[in-house]
Amino acid sequence: MTGAGPASVLAGLVALLMGCAQAALDARQVEPPLNPQVSLVFGYIDMSEAPSDLGWMELRQIAPRTDTPYYNMRIHEGIFYMEKFPPGLFELGEFGGRRWDGKHFAYSLPRQSPALRVVIDEPALYFMGSFTYRATSRGGSRSGRFEIDPADTPAEAQVLEKLLPFTTNTPWEARLRKRLAELH
Numbered sequence: 001m002t003g004a005g006p007a008s009v010l011a012g013l014v015a016l017l018m019g020c021a022q023a024a025l026d027a028r029q030v031e032p033p034l035n036p037q038v039s040l041v042f043g044y045i046d047m048s049e050a051p052s053d054l055g056w057m058e059l060r061q062i063a064p065r066t067d068t069p070y071y072n073m074r075i076h077e078g079i080f081y082m083e084k085f086p087p088g089l090f091e092l093g094e095f096g097g098r099r100w101d102g103k104h105f106a107y108s109l110p111r112q113s114p115a116l117r118v119v120i121d122e123p124a125l126y127f128m129g130s131f132t133y134r135a136t137s138r139g140g141s142r143s144g145r146f147e148i149d150p151a152d153t154p155a156e157a158q159v160l161e162k163l164l165p166f167t168t169n170t171p172w173e174a175r176l177r178k179r180l181a182e183l184h
Contacts, residue, residue: 028076030083030163032170039120040172041073041090042081043128044159046151047097050133052105054078055097059118063089076166079159083172085120092116107133109148116148125179127156157183 030040047054057080061069070093073080080095096106109116118126130151154162160176160183167173 028074028166030167030172037123039085039123039126040083041085041118041126044079044130044154046132049135052097052099057095058093059090060093061088062091079162087120090118130154
C-alpha cells in the first residue's frame with residue numbers, strides 16, 4: 001500500500017481551502033431577483049464594542065402577516081444585506097456572531113431601543129442605515145446590556161461600493177451602480 005506524498009497532500013489542502021473560499025464567496029453573492037416585486041435591503045453595524053463579530057442577522061416581517069416571516073441576511077465585514085424582500089414592514093429580529101474563542105453570542109434589541117425597521121413600498125434598494133453596537137453598564141459593571149446607536153459612517157455610498165462585487169452579472173449590479181451615481 002502506498003501513501004500520498006507531501007506534494008499530493010499539499011495539493012489536496014490547497015484545493016480544499018480554495019473550495020472553502022469559493023463557498024464563502026458564493027454565500028455572499030446576491031441572486032437575480034426572484035420576481036419583479038422584490039427589493040434589496042442593506043445596512044451596517046459596527047460591532048467593535050461587542051463581545052463578538054457580526055456573523056448572522058434576521059429581519060422579521062411584521063406586515064402583512066405571513067407563515068414565513070424570517071429573512072436571514074447575508075453578512076460581510078459588518079454589512080448586512082438580502083435581495084429577497086417583498087413589499088411589507090420588516091424589523092430587526094435577532095443578530096449574533098462568534099467571539100475570538102469560538103463562543104457564540106445572540107443579541108435581541110433591548111425593549112427601550114427604537115426598533116430598526118424598514119417599510120418596503122415598491123421594488124427598490126433600501127438602506128436601513130449605519131449603526132454602532134454600544135455596551136452599557138449597570139452599577140459600574142458590564143451586564144450584557146447594549147444599545148444600537150445610529151452612526152454617520154459608513155454612508156450609503158460606502159456600503160453600496162462594498163456590496164457591488166457581490167452583485168456582478170446580476171440585475172442588481174446595474175441598480176447599485178445607478179444609485180451610486182445618484183449619490184455622487
